[in-house]
Amino acid sequence: MAEVSVRGVTMRFGELKALDDVTLDFVDGGFFALLGPSGSGKTTLLRVIAGFLFPDEGEVRIAGQPVERVPVEKREIGMMFQNYALFPNLTVAENVGFGLRVRHVDRAEERRRVGEVLELVQLEGLGRRRPKELSGGQRQRVALARAIVTNPKVLLLDEPLSALDKALRVDMQIELKRIQREVGITTIFVTHDQEEALTLADRIGILRDGRLVQAGPPREVYNAPVDSFAARFLGEANLLPSPLPDTFAEGARLALPEGAAAYAVRPEALTLTPTPPEDDVNALPGRLVQRVFAGSMATCVVDIGGGGTWKVIDRDPDLPQLPEGAAVWLSWDAEDTIPIGAA
Ligand SMILES: Nc1ncnc2c1ncn2[C@@H]1O[C@H](COP(=O)(O)OP(=O)(O)O)[C@@H](O)[C@H]1O
Ligand SMILES: [Mg+2]
Known part of the structure; x- marks a missing residue:
């Protein structure tokens, strides 16, 4: 050895x-x-x-x-x-x-x-x-x-x-x-x-x-x-540029740490809800494009506007089946925002 x-x-x-x-x-x-x-x-x-x-x-x-x-x-x-x-x-x-x-x-x-x-x-x-x-x-x-x-x-x-x-x-x-x-x-x-x-x-x-x-x-x-x-290569990552463009997802509520070149959020860190979440989390409104059921979880694609889509892994089997096209909210805890690189 x-x-x-x-x-x-x-x-x-x-x-x-x-x-x-x-x-x-x-x-x-x-x-x-x-x-x-x-x-x-x-x-x-x-x-x-x-x-x-x-x-x-x-x-x-x-x-x-x-x-x-x-x-x-x-x-x-x-x-x-x-x-x-x-x-x-x-x-x-x-x-x-x-x-x-x-x-x-x-x-x-x-x-x-x-x-x-x-x-x-x-x-x-x-x-x-x-x-x-x-x-x-x-x-x-x-x-x-x-x-x-x-x-x-x-x-x-x-x-x-x-x-x-x-x-x-x-x-x-x-x-x-x-x-x-x-x-x-x-x-x-x-x-x-x-x-x-x-x-x-x-x-x-x-x-x-x-x-x-x-x-x-x-x-x-x-x-x-x-x-x-690296964020995308190892695991999947939804990316947010920094600074966010003015046109970014109207109605979004984001509290992001300063000083990063971009942010990543893992699909499994996201929660998908039909209504706006409590206001102590980051939240993005969007539209459900696709929901693919895969046994213990569902993989969802959400259009966040401006041509961007985010991927969500939903492990809650009891979640009501939202129809494709439904208005949804994506939310995640502040600690699940991954800052990438220095700005
Ligand atoms: N013997 C060789 N002659 C010329 N180019 C090579 C040779 N071997 C590898 N390359 C080139 O070097 C790069 C890296 O190849 P490689 O190490 O095989 O990549 P990977 O294994 O990650 O797919 C590629 O662009 C490949 O075309
Ligand atoms: Mg090889």
Whole structure:
């Protein structure tokens, strides 16, 4: 196990800066989720850490040691990428043991170690099967077992679950978290799925156009996003500009803190009512555009005038069914206003 430290890393592809002065620490034994839209540099950062790419500027340290001259196979990194491929002609046990065989680990030790990781990923007894005799989720576990069989210091996972359907993905998230805890390996997990990041990680980082926008514990980033991009990327956010334009939602009652560039309000912090709320809360009048029932909650879209719409998560199942088109009020407590950036 080891910490990974990325210092001022810039990676260019011709004119493009795929990574732009990225500095990030991945703590020993931590589970870090790297988030960002497609093309933001997530895969590039993993490839730099793994040693497939050499940064134009900056350095990577693993366990305190600069790794500039350490080749991929010596960095003691386990990897599982989006398009991981198992060897179709090898059995599960042979697939998992492959990394040990190329390291000339003796057969008895290989058998022992493969048995151990197959048990860890709950595939004991399936060692003799071929990949085509496995389900998608089982194949995923084989790939994970193969990535950790050599006891790497660091585990790099590049959108490993994105090909799975929703139910299976949630199962695998729970599994992955359990296995990571059990092994205690420093893990860097790339995803574009914010829910996945929140489920799994103890720290997250958001990349945009090769730059690190923000990093920290999920709660902190969620509750105190540094800008409106971070606010929208991690969770949904309704945004209020600052200062508010004069034409903004006529009849609104707002008491907003001074000195922010904008404000965000999370959909779940909002209460939807047909009549104006008590006057000790922030309140915006609007028109209900859409209400979509989804089991334990309803997702509502409210037109607040001037072309703006806000999203509301309504968890009150007893709320009278307001018809679409109805005049409504949105309200929220002062403490649920999230100031963003400095004005
Ligand atoms: N080998 C490469 N050559 C040229 N451009 C690349 C190469 N790899 C990645 N890029 C570009 O770098 C940017 C970041 O890519 P990537 O790290 O794959 O993003 P992400 O994984 O966040 O989707 C993209 O604009 C991509 O097109
Ligand atoms: Mg990628």
